Amino acid sequence: MTTSDTAGFDAIVIGAGFSGLYALHRLREQGLRTVVLEKAENVGGTWLFNRYPGARCDIESIEYSYSFSDETQQEWVWTETMPRQPEIEAYLNFVADRLDLRRDIRFHTEVTGMTFDEAASRWEVRTAAGDTLTAPFVVAATGILSVPKEPEIAGMDTFGGLSLFTSRWPKHDVDLTGKRVGVIGTGSTGVQLIPVVAQQAEHLTVFQRSPAYTLPWEVRPFDDGELDELKANYAEIRAAQREHAVGAARLSAFSVMFEMMTKPPLKSASREEQLRAIDEGGIIGALSWGDVFFDIEANQMAAKLYGEAVARIVEDPATAAALTPTHPFGCKRPIIDQGYYQTFNRDNVTLVDLRKGPIVEVTPTGIRTEQGDYELDAIIYATGFDAMTGAMTRISVTGRDGMSLADFWSTEGPYAYLGIAVAGFPNLFIVQAPGSPAPASNFVTALEHHVEWIGDCIEYLRANGYSTIEALPDAQREWIEHTAELVAPTVLVHPTCNSWYNGGNVPGKKRMYMGYTAGIPEYRRRCDEVVDAGYAGFKLA
Numbered sequence: 001m002t003t004s005d006t007a008g009f010d011a012i013v014i015g016a017g018f019s020g021l022y023a024l025h026r027l028r029e030q031g032l033r034t035v036v037l038e039k040a041e042n043v044g045g046t047w048l049f050n051r052y053p054g055a056r057c058d059i060e061s062i063e064y065s066y067s068f069s070d071e072t073q074q075e076w077v078w079t080e081t082m083p084r085q086p087e088i089e090a091y092l093n094f095v096a097d098r099l100d101l102r103r104d105i106r107f108h109t110e111v112t113g114m115t116f117d118e119a120a121s122r123w124e125v126r127t128a129a130g131d132t133l134t135a136p137f138v139v140a141a142t143g144i145l146s147v148p149k150e151p152e153i154a155g156m157d158t159f160g161g162l163s164l165f166t167s168r169w170p171k172h173d174v175d176l177t178g179k180r181v182g183v184i185g186t187g188s189t190g191v192q193l194i195p196v197v198a199q200q201a202e203h204l205t206v207f208q209r210s211p212a213y214t215l216p217w218e219v220r221p222f223d224d225g226e227l228d229e230l231k232a233n234y235a236e237i238r239a240a241q242r243e244h245a246v247g248a249a250r251l252s253a254f255s256v257m258f259e260m261m262t263k264p265p266l267k268s269a270s271r272e273e274q275l276r277a278i279d280e281g282g283i284i285g286a287l288s289w290g291d292v293f294f295d296i297e298a299n300q301m302a303a304k305l306y307g308e309a310v311a312r313i314v315e316d317p318a319t320a321a322a323l324t325p326t327h328p329f330g331c332k333r334p335i336i337d338q339g340y341y342q343t344f345n346r347d348n349v350t351l352v353d354l355r356k357g358p359i360v361e362v363t364p365t366g367i368r369t370e371q372g373d374y375e376l377d378a379i380i381y382a383t384g385f386d387a388m389t390g391a392m393t394r395i396s397v398t399g400r401d402g403m404s405l406a407d408f409w410s411t412e413g414p415y416a417y418l419g420i421a422v423a424g425f426p427n428l429f430i431v432q433a434p435g436s437p438a439p440a441s442n443f444v445t446a447l448e449h450h451v452e453w454i455g456d457c458i459e460y461l462r463a464n465g466y467s468t469i470e471a472l473p474d475a476q477r478e479w480i481e482h483t484a485e486l487v488a489p490t491v492l493v494h495p496t497c498n499s500w501y502n503g504g505n506v507p508g509k510k511r512m513y514m515g516y517t518a519g520i521p522e523y524r525r526r527c528d529e530v531v532d533a534g535y536a537g538f539k540l541a
């Protein structure tokens with residue numbers, strides 16, 4: 001492939017995950033000659049790579065799926081209320097086949113760089129194989145949780161046993177039977193993985209730096225006829241979902257949190273009321289207070305109550321205490337769990353509280369901490385992602401006047417306008433850029449809106465003879481100020497909040513809460529307002 005035989009696209013989409021597949025379908029339906037460049041061998045994005053045992057979505061399957069095509073939502077059969085990774089991967093393959101998307105996807109094609117040619121108003125997109133493709137528009141569907149955060153622990157390469165990374169889990173089955181396994185990381189991934197690995201391993205040692213807040217919930221197979229009944233009501237389900245702040249009107253980790261905000265305040269609750277909350281609601285009850293997200297003292301009180309609720313499940317008091325979080329609830333993404341705390345009652349599970357002495361290094365035979373050495377046959381790293389910006393900063397993106405996106409985001413901050421476009425980078429649409437509702441909502445609801453907005457925008461430009469659209473720096477600044485004002489009254493901005501939401505999980509990353517928290521309907525209203533005003537905040541040329 002050379003430049004000449006790949007020129008002539010109207011749009012290049014980067015990534016064949018949830019966002020990229022819909023972007024391809026949508027732009028192709030609009031008559032744009034579109035190509036998707038995907039580094040992997042298949043569709044799926046994050047849901048292709050994160051195939052670790054226990055991987056599952058924390059939003060219900062019938063809502064964590066495309067709503068744009070009634071055929072696909074009626075034909076696909078979900079087997080469980082909240083889908084496991086293999087089923088989501090299979091679903092995305094089904095959609096790719098059903099909508100005949102594969103013919104326009106180039107697999108094994110990693111984008112390494114892209115430069116905006118100002119004279120021609122086109123992007124030149126370069127691949128690892130040395131090819132260059134050009135198109136006036138680029139849609140970066142590169143994912144918000146697609147780039148693993150390397151744990152950067154000394155000696156990792158020296159380990160003589162099996163090293164496994166949850167975000168690039170092998171395709172073949174990994175048998176951990178009879179092995180001494182260590183897991184590093186207790187975010188959503190660790191909380192899903194740990195109960196499953198505990199059942200297989202001879203011994204499991206969990207290395208925990210920050211205890212998780214989890215929301216135990218039953219995930220179950222659909223009853224006979226239940227899915228058909230839901231499908232018969234899909235129009236209502238989708239309408240409710242669209243109007244819900246978190247883009248999921250049924251059960252999800254977000255909707256549980258959303259519900260909490262409607263409860264009475266903890267600070268004025270009597271001890272009896274507090275105890276009743278955990279008697280009746282368990283660890284979810286400990287957190288279900290209206291002031292918890294807005295008042296750090298209430299949040300700290302809820303953390304203590306949470307610890308009491310954990311101690312009712314975990315038999316060893318020292319382990320229960322070690323599993324009690326000290327960071328504010330809400331700072332990290334809530335986690336729907338399946339038997340997480342019960343796992344620590346097993347004889348073959350040990351918890352190492354790294355707050356009492358951190359990991360020093362990985363040795364050829366295990367992990368050395370300040371508290372002692374642990375001999376292991378396998379180490380599983382569940383250490384998170386360089387979220388939101390990580391994928392685009394790994395591509396050398398050069399906009400107007402030689403401006404580098406990676407430099408801009410690392411020096412100024414992860415700024416974008418409307419969570420879609422960055423000033424200085426014309427005709428580049430980033431699905432779920434910083435400032436979009438994605439981190440605090442059902443990602444699929446959010447991305448469908450993004451893709452549709454982008455499709456309509458390109459249609460408008462072509463219909464009205466414009467060749468470029470570009471976010472204006474002032475509009476971008478105002479949007480970022482607006483997103484910051486929304487989270488200012490919450491515990492999300494507390495200095496002890498370190499998470500992928502604000503870049504605090506990646507050393508050296510510019511700190512800023514990267515989501516839009518006024519909810520999806522309000523976000524949609526603002527995006528409509530921008531369009532109605534002739535793409536206010538953008539320069540069209």
Ligand code: NA7
Nearest residue numbers: 151185186187188189190209210333382383384385500505
């Ligand atoms: P998270 O939520 O970022 O969790 C990563 C975990 O790994 C977290 O417990 C970290 O502790 C821990 N971690 C990271 N680096 C280290 C080192 N060096 N040593 C010890 N522990 C470490 O990522 P997940 O993959 O679990 O979930 C990401 C999202 O995927 C989730 O929010 C859902 O949206 C789906 P820390 O908290 O930094 O102290």
